[in-house]
Amino acid sequence: MDDFDASRAAARMRDAESSLNGLRERFSVPKDGVYADGNSLGLHGQDAAAALESAVAEWRELGIEGWTEAEPPWFEYGERLGARLAGILGANEDECVATNSTTVNIHALVGTFLEAADGDQVVVNELDFPTDHYAIRAQMRARGIDPAENLVVVESRDGRTIEFDDVVDAVTDDTAIVFMPSVLYRSGQLLDVPRLTELAHEHDAYAGFDLAHSVGVVPHDLHDADVDFAVWCSYKYLNAGPGAIGGLYVHEDHFDLPPALAGWWGHENETQFDMRPEFTPASGAAAWQIGTVPVFAAAPLFGTLDVTEAAGIGSLRERSVNLTDYLIRLVDERLPECDVGTPIDADRRGGHVAVEHPNAESLSRELRERGVVVDFRQPNVVRVAPSPYYVGFEDAWVIVDELRSVLDADERRTSSDEDSHVT
Numbered sequence: 577m578d579d580f581d582a583s584r585a586a587a588r589m590r591d592a593e594s595s596l597n598g599l600r601e602r603f604s605v606p607k608d609g610v611y612a613d614g615n616s617l618g619l620h621g622q623d624a625a626a627a628l629e630s631a632v633a634e635w636r637e638l639g640i641e642g643w644t645e646a647e648p649p650w651f652e653y654g655e656r657l658g659a660r661l662a663g664i665l666g667a668n669e670d671e672c673v674a675t676n677s678t679t680v681n682i683h684a685l686v687g688t689f690l691e692a693a694d695g696d697q698v699v700v701n702e703l704d705f706p707t708d709h710y711a712i713r714a715q716m717r718a719r720g721i722d723p724a725e726n727l728v729v730v731e732s733r734d735g736r737t738i739e740f741d742d743v744v745d746a747v748t749d750d751t752a753i754v755f756m757p758s759v760l761y762r763s764g765q766l767l768d769v770p771r772l773t774e775l776a777h778e779h780d781a782y783a784g785f786d787l788a789h790s791v792g793v794v795p796h797d798l799h800d801a802d803v804d805f806a807v808w809c810s811y812k813y814l815n816a817g818p819g820a821i822g823g824l825y826v827h828e829d830h831f832d833l834p835p836a837l838a839g840w841w842g843h844e845n846e847t848q849f850d851m852r853p854e855f856t857p858a859s860g861a862a863a864w865q866i867g868t869v870p871v872f873a874a875a876p877l878f879g880t881l882d883v884t885e886a887a888g889i890g891s892l893r894e895r896s897v898n899l900t901d902y903l904i905r906l907v908d909e910r911l912p913e914c915d916v917g918t919p920i921d922a923d924r925r926g927g928h929v930a931v932e933h934p935n936a937e938s939l940s941r942e943l944r945e946r947g948v949v950v951d952f953r954q955p956n957v958v959r960v961a962p963s964p965y966y967v968g969f970e971d972a973w974v975i976v977d978e979l980r981s982v983l984d985a986d987e988r989r990t991s992s993d994e995d996s997h998v999t
């Protein structure tokens with residue numbers, strides 16, 4: 577190795593030099609220990625809490641008038657948040673809307689694009705988050721398409737990553753949609769969204785993406801890459817709280833498609849309260865909203881987007897790459913019994929690192945007992961997410977140091993068990 581310095585002092589120095597100092601203070605970071613699970617649920621922060629409290633106060637003070645008199649009016653939450661999310665996703669303001677949950681948005685958009693497509697097949701991959709497959713299969717069945725024949729699942733070669741060439745082999749002229757995650761939830765591999773989109777378009781198929789693990793931590797260029805549609809949640813890196821509202825993007829070229837799961841919240845605003853039985857879609861992605869916006873699940877996002885915008889998605893990505901890079905090097909150096917399941921190349925890496933060990937489940941548990949919050953994913957992954965919003969280099973050092981100490985304690989226990997068998 578080169579001049580990599582694995583000392584705690586070096587980590588502390590890197591924290592002192594960070595251009596994003598001050599961000600962490602906005603979050604309820606645990607006093608003892610480290611919270612490294614922000615890719616499951618981002619931490620509570622003062623900005624989310626203030627935005628939520630302000631919505632609650634508006635409810636108290638305005639009652640039903642809040643729909644039009646709150647700031648911003650609750651009625652416009654979806655579009656207003658969508659316009660801001662567009663800024664971090666590289667989309668036009670009217671191409672994004674905050675609405676529903678990720679799973680519901682997959683139903684809404686896969687349904688819509690299946691109806692519009694010539695082919696019947698949907699290409700996914702075996703390392704997808706399961707809800708994506710459940711929703712896609714249900715949408716296929718609803719249209720009389722047999723998923724057993726038409727859901728094409730790209731297999732991984734190593735159980736960790738999906739190779740572009742294998743997707744190439746799976747896409748044909750019968751493909752309706754190539755639906756992939758931006759970042760694989762287990763290994764943290766970042767897929768090449770523009771290249772996959774280009775591939776789908778070469779076969780006259782649509783390209784859709786689940787951005788759950790990249791929104792708020794990896795910049796995107798959805799519009800210019802001609803991505804057809806995308807979905808995401810805001811409770812991970814966007815820190816908007818448990819069950820916070822999801823979001824969706826539809827490229828403006830497809831604004832004329834009829835939403836597959838139409839509902840009155842997707843109706844054109846001006847005439848929504850005329851209560852006509854015919855559905856006149858809102859212009860833009862807003863048409864894919866379904867029912868009443870969950871105000872308290874959406875309000876915190878106004879606060880947390882202030883934080884994301886102030887830090888800048890480019891700087892957050894830079895810090896995230898530096899943190900995952902550092903973590904990977906420390907694991908290499910100090911944990912020889914563990915493998916890193918995340919691509920080493922930063923361009924193929926999202927915001928978290930998969931530390932692999934046969935006892936990953938008990939390691940994750942023991943880490944939590946020591947105040948280091950990570951999570952376990954089957955079969956052998958400790959997922960460590962150094963969220964650039966509130967995890968520092970010294971925190972990363974502590975995570976690896978605690979892992980070292982848990983592994984050493986396990987090793988000592990195993991050898992004393994063996995000794996007691998011998999005697």
Ligand SMILES: Cc1ncc(COP(=O)(O)O)c(C=O)c1O
Pocket residue numbers: 616677678679680705707708757761786788789809822
């Ligand atoms: C890639 C991905 N998609 C979807 C979900 C969950 O969807 P929902 O927000 O509808 O529960 C998760 C949850 O962790 C996820 O990681």
